[in-house]
Each structure stands twice: as structure tokens, then as C-alpha cells.
Amino acid sequence: MKLVLFDLDNTLLAGDSDFEWAQFLIAKGVLDGEVHEAKNLEFYEHYKAGTLDIQAFLDFQLAPLARHARHELDAWREEFVATRIKPIIGAPARALVQRHSDDDAVVAIVTATNSFVTGPIAREFGIPHLIATVPEWNGARFSGKARGTPAFKAGKIERVEAWLESLGYWWGSFEQSWFYSDSHNDLPLLAKVSDPVAVDPDDTLRAHAREMGWPVISLR
Numbered sequence: 182m183k184l185v186l187f188d189l190d191n192t193l194l195a196g197d198s199d200f201e202w203a204q205f206l207i208a209k210g211v212l213d214g215e216v217h218e219a220k221n222l223e224f225y226e227h228y229k230a231g232t233l234d235i236q237a238f239l240d241f242q243l244a245p246l247a248r249h250a251r252h253e254l255d256a257w258r259e260e261f262v263a264t265r266i267k268p269i270i271g272a273p274a275r276a277l278v279q280r281h282s283d284d285d286a287v288v289a290i291v292t293a294t295n296s297f298v299t300g301p302i303a304r305e306f307g308i309p310h311l312i313a314t315v316p317e318w319n320g321a322r323f324s325g326k327a328r329g330t331p332a333f334k335a336g337k338i339e340r341v342e343a344w345l346e347s348l349g350y351w352w353g354s355f356e357q358s359w360f361y362s363d364s365h366n367d368l369p370l371l372a373k374v375s376d377p378v379a380v381d382p383d384d385t386l387r388a389h390a391r392e393m394g395w396p397v398i399s400l401r
Contacts, residue, residue, distance in 0.1 A: 183286040188362035247325030
């Protein structure tokens, strides 16, 4: 049995779905562009440096969900996927996912981006499992907070292990496991699998991959 895990942003996507969602909402007039972009850039610099406060970032990113009714958010999301996401899904990424799916592997996306944004993206790829940060839902609206452990850094391992357990599996169930990622923030999970793969990696991950002898590929 084989396990295949994919990071999403800047890995399967030629861009960042969190960023694109914010830009979409700015274009719709839902968010103040000047204020939101400045704060988003600050968080992104911390992300690249490996110093991101994930809870502070999620409070920032999830806040817009709490301000609007679900039917309105769902309509925006459908438009967002069509106009912002499909154009940054390349044929090589689709082909890689299909190759692993055809090999009867257990396939999942593992992403820090929230599941409201990423759920339809996983479905677009035909990937049956999504391990993402979960936005809290109170039965009527999103609260603007995250529920449980964010799927970020070592949190990705915790979330993957809980998911595997829910399926009746554990790491030892798989003769081979892959994780594809672009970011040094994913080094904990990359080190956990048997076959880590750096995809269009940042400089830190590229250097580490070369040192460790990991494959470095491009899906662009």
C-alpha cells in the first residue's frame, strides 16, 4: 500500500490560494485592499522566514468568513475557484496526481490553508482526502477562529496521523510514502515520509533537498 501527500499552495498550485482568496475579496470590495495587503505581506515575510505565528495569521485570514452569510460565501467561492484557481492549476500537476491515483495509492492534500477555501480545490484535482486547517462553524456562521490543530509545520504530522488512524491505518501500513512540498516550513513532514520531493522549492528547502539527496522537480 502507498501513501501520497501533497502540499497545495505553490506546490500543486502555481500560486497561493490564501493570497488569491484575499485578492478576490479585495476585487469584490469585501476587503480594504490597502490595509489587508499590507498585513498579508507582513505575515508572508514571517512565513518565508519560518517565524510565522500561525494562530495570529489564522485570526487574520479567517475573520472575513465570520462577517458574511454562508450562502454569500459559497457563491463567492464558486466564482473564486473558476476565475482564480483553475487558471493556476497546470497540466503537470494534474498529471502527477493522476499518476499516483492510478497506482491505487491513498492520496491527500495537506495544507495550512483553511478547508472552506481548499475543499473545492481538492475536488477539482479529484483528490478524495483533504487535511486542512478547519474554520470553526457554530451552526449558523463561521466564528472567525480555527478549530483544533492547524495543519502547519509539525501540526501537519499530528493531523495526518489522526486522519490515518480514522481510516484504520498508521505510518507502518504503507510500504512507501511521498510528500510533495515547496516550503521549508514542511520539513517535519518531508522528513517523516520515505520519499520526500521538493517541488519548485524555496531557497532553504532547495538547499536542504540537495544536501539530503531528495528529488527536486517543477510542476510549472
